Amino acid sequence: MVEIGRLLTAMVTPFDAAGRVDFARARQLAEALVASGSEGLVVSGTTGESPTLTRDEKLRLFGEVREAVGDRAAIIAGTCTYNTAESIELSREAADIGVTGVLGTVPYYNKPSQEGLYEHFKAIAAAVPLPMILYNVPSRTVTNLLPDTAVRLSAIDSIVGIKEASGNLEAIGQIIDSAGPEFRVWSGNDADTLPMLAIGGYGVISVTAHLVGRQVQEMIASYLSGEVAAAAALHRRLLPLTQACFVTTSPSPLKYALDRVGFSVGGLRLPLVWVDERSAAVIDAALARTTVDLPVGAVA
Numbered sequence: 001m002v003e004i005g006r007l008l009t010a011m012v013t014p015f016d017a018a019g020r021v022d023f024a025r026a027r028q029l030a031e032a033l034v035a036s037g038s039e040g041l042v043v044s045g046t047t048g049e050s051p052t053l054t055r056d057e058k059l060r061l062f063g064e065v066r067e068a069v070g071d072r073a074a075i076i077a078g079t080c081t082y083n084t085a086e087s088i089e090l091s092r093e094a095a096d097i098g099v100t101g102v103l104g105t106v107p108y109y110n111k112p113s114q115e116g117l118y119e120h121f122k123a124i125a126a127a128v129p130l131p132m133i134l135y136n137v138p139s140r141t142v143t144n145l146l147p148d149t150a151v152r153l154s155a156i157d158s159i160v161g162i163k164e165a166s167g168n169l170e171a172i173g174q175i176i177d178s179a180g181p182e183f184r185v186w187s188g189n190d191a192d193t194l195p196m197l198a199i200g201g202y203g204v205i206s207v208t209a210h211l212v213g214r215q216v217q218e219m220i221a222s223y224l225s226g227e228v229a230a231a232a233a234l235h236r237r238l239l240p241l242t243q244a245c246f247v248t249t250s251p252s253p254l255k256y257a258l259d260r261v262g263f264s265v266g267g268l269r270l271p272l273v274w275v276d277e278r279s280a281a282v283i284d285a286a287l288a289r290t291t292v293d294l295p296v297g298a299v300a
Helices: 023-035 055-072 084-097 114-127 147-154 169-178 190-198 209-224 228-244 252-260 277-288
Strands: 007-010 040-043 074-078 101-105 132-136 159-164 184-187 203-206
Touching: 007 209, 023 040, 023 055, 023 209, 040 055, 055 074, 055 084, 084 101, 084 114, 101 114, 101 159, 114 132, 114 147, 132 147, 147 159, 147 169, 159 169, 169 184, 169 190, 184 190, 190 203, 190 209, 190 228, 203 209, 209 228, 209 252, 228 277, 252 277
Parallel strands: 007 040, 007 203, 040 074, 074 101, 101 132, 132 159, 159 184, 184 203
Antiparallel strands: none
16 A cells, blocks of 8 residues: 555645635645654645635645655545545546545535445545545544444555544444454544554544644654553643644634744634634643644744
8 A cells, every 4th residue: 555654644724814725835834744743644634624625725735735745745635525426526636636645534414324434435435546544533524434334445445544533442443453454543633642552553643743743753653662651651741732732623723823833824714713812821831831843943
C-alpha cells in the first residue's frame, strides 16, 4: 500500500479578512506542519470546515497543498459526503490533481443502514483509483459504522484503514482484531491515541499536532520502542491542550490557539463562530503550559 504515516494532521483551512480561502497561507501552514512532524495532511476534513467549502475551493486547496509539500507528506483529500455520486466525482478530480488518498467520511444526515454504508464505500472504492481511509465519527454523523461493517470493507484492497473517532475502544479493538494486518486504524481523537496504540492501533489523525506535532511523534515513537512510561508521561502532559482544543466546537479553539501563538489562519465561516471569553481563557491557560512545535517565526 501507499505509505501514509502514523501522524497525520487534520489541517485547518485558512481564510483571509474577507472570508475567502487564503491559499498562500494554506501552503505556509502545510509546510510548517510537515516541518514539525506531520507525515500526512488531511485537507478539507471536518477541521478544515469542509461543509462550507465549495467544490472549486476544495480542488484548488488539494492542488496548492500537494504542490507546497511535494512528496514529503501524504495528502488525504476530504472528498466524501452523504452523496455517493458526488463523492465519486470529487474523488476522481482529486486523484487527477495528485492527492495520495481520500477520506471516506460516514454519510451524515440521511442515516444509511449498515448495508447502505457498505455499498456506498464499495462504490467509491471501485470507481476511484486511490487508497481510502474510512472515517467513523458518530458524534457528528449520527450514524455509527459498526465493527462488522468496517471489517467487511477492509477486505476491499483500496480501503486501507479507518480513522476511528467513536471513542469505543471495545469496538475499535474488534476491528483491529478481525481486519487484516495491513488494515490500519488511526485514532480520530487526540486523547485516545495512546490507548488505541495499546490495543494495536497504528497512529492518529490529529488536531493538536498543529501545535505539538513533534511531541505527538515522540509519544508514538516512545510507545513503539517499549518506553511506555515515557509515552504515558507525554500523553498526560498533552491532555490539557487536547481538552482545550475541544472546549467548544472544533476548529474554533484551534484557530484561536494558532492566532495566539503567532500563526494566524483567519476566522471561521458561518455557522461556526469565534470562541467566547470563557473558552478563550481555557485555551490561554493550556497554551501557557505548552511548548509549541510549529515553526511560527520561520513562515510568518
